Amino acid sequence: MKEPAFRAQFNDIWIELHRSMLKTFIHRLLSSNYRLTWRHDQEGIELVIHSGEAQLLLPMKLESECKTIVDIKEVEVSEEDLANCLEDLITESKGSAIVRTISDGTNYVSYFDGGKVVSVLKTNGGGEHMSDYPIGVKKKQSLISNASVRHYVICAEIDYHLMELKEAIDNNDYIAKIQIKDKLRKLSKEKELNMKKLKASLR
Incomplete structure (x- = not known):
């Protein structure tokens, strides 16, 4: 069928x-x-x-x-x-x-939190395509003072964990799914707070 x-x-x-x-x-x-x-x-x-x-x-x-x-x-x-x-x-x-x-044939994985789309992961033909954020940025929060830079780092982390979440769903890994969702929830809150700082810095 x-x-x-x-x-x-x-x-x-x-x-x-x-x-x-x-x-x-x-x-x-x-x-x-x-x-x-x-x-x-x-x-x-x-x-x-x-x-x-x-x-x-x-x-x-x-x-x-x-x-x-x-x-x-x-x-x-x-x-x-x-x-x-x-x-x-x-x-x-x-x-x-x-x-x-x-x-x-194209897959999209969207994560909603608080009614908002936190991030979207696109997969096509077995390849992973994330939104246009820099990937592979090392987590050195103490060295990041610029809110705009931190914004892109958070978005990259969200996209990475969203990719992990897709794999956990595919593998029916309930424990991993809970852990990753918790990370995404924390990153979502951090992103929201950072956006307020970014908007304030642009005034």
Whole structure:
């Protein structure tokens, strides 16, 4: 059976949804002609998204009357519109996830943290292509005083760990995945703080 031209694999999704966000997400799905049903059990509820003969299950836990938690280890989507809806949901809810997108033979691995895309790794034909940041810069933070230089170093480190994360996902290495995600989370915070310093220095 021929594989679809587009596939998106979502790993480690964590979203805190308020009622208004959930309503908006459902409205978008219905507007895109997806059929929705709900399943209930003792652990929570599942939103079932139907598209033709395929269906996608999104387990949810009601944290309170106004807040719903979406905590999913892995889910695969073969429709680009649906993948975009999920990415929009992660962004608007300031959630986190690792998204591996395969489109016409090209792979993209995006890391979301706090609703923002921290970094994107592109792979094509077995080769790794990272964004235009200097690679192989040694970690000597004590010698780096210029905020703009530090910005590029952080971006290079993020891209490197994102490449490691892709390998951990491919190898189903759960421990490595947790460790690398922790490093990426710390680098993301450092990048945000450094950007504030950089903006302040440009004033």
